[in-house]
Amino acid sequence: MDRSHASNDLTARHVGGELAATWCPSSAAEQQIERLLGQTTSPAVTSQFWEQRDALLRDGQFEGKQVEARVLFTDTQDFTSISEQLSPTDLLTWLNRGMSLLVKEITNHGGIINKFTGDGVLAVFGAPISQGKAMNARRAIDAALDIADRLEQLNRELSAEQVHPCAFGSASIQAQ
Numbered sequence: 001m002d003r004s005h006a007s008n009d010l011t012a013r014h015v016g017g018e019l020a021a022t023w024c025p026s027s028a029a030e031q032q033i034e035r036l037l038g039q040t041t042s043p044a045v046t047s048q049f050w051e052q053r054d055a056l057l058r059d060g061q062f063e064g065k066q067v068e069a070r071v072l073f074t075d076t077q078d079f080t081s082i083s084e085q086l087s088p089t090d091l092l093t094w095l096n097r098g099m100s101l102l103v104k105e106i107t108n109h110g111g112i113i114n115k116f117t118g119d120g121v122l123a124v125f126g127a128p129i130s131q132g133k134a135m136n137a138r139r140a141i142d143a144a145l146d147i148a149d150r151l152e153q154l155n156r157e158l159s160a161e162q163v164h165p166c167a168f169g170s171a172s173i174q175a176q
Helices: 028-037 043-051 079-085 088-108 133-160
Strands: 002-007 010-015 018-023 069-076 112-116 120-125 168-175
Touching: 069 079, 069 088, 069 133, 079 088, 088 112, 088 120, 088 133, 120 133, 133 168
Parallel strands: none
Antiparallel strands: 002 010, 010 018, 069 120, 069 168, 112 120
8 A cells, every 4th residue: 555645845655564755856946956966866965955055056057166076987897898798788787787886885975976988987076065175085985985895795696697797997086
């Protein structure tokens, strides 16, 4: 049974005895922020954007401003040689498993996916909302460490399935 209750921007549903809650933008401005962010930010970051919207948006657009941020780059190691060994369907399935892991850990640590680079990701920690120089760096580093841990787990699964392991090279730089 699905019983839904809405209050402000939080929708709660009882599904199979479990309470599920989702943030639902109710105003045009909230929906605009949701469209700007897409699926590349965590709900916590989206909420933070909403709370600071007056300082961030002018006429529905992000204003340009200088902030200190950390950028995390990843690149799939040996992608070209792996792509030559797998069918397009198997390659995309394999790549998506690794990319899903990246997105989850980056957004869990407050990062924003700026772009997918084919077989890699460019993520930003601290823009447009900076948590301070040290915290931006800490979040990027923690994301990279958790990505490495989750990759070990994924590669155990891939090995059991007799599938090529997945590895990402990464680098974090300070951007201003």
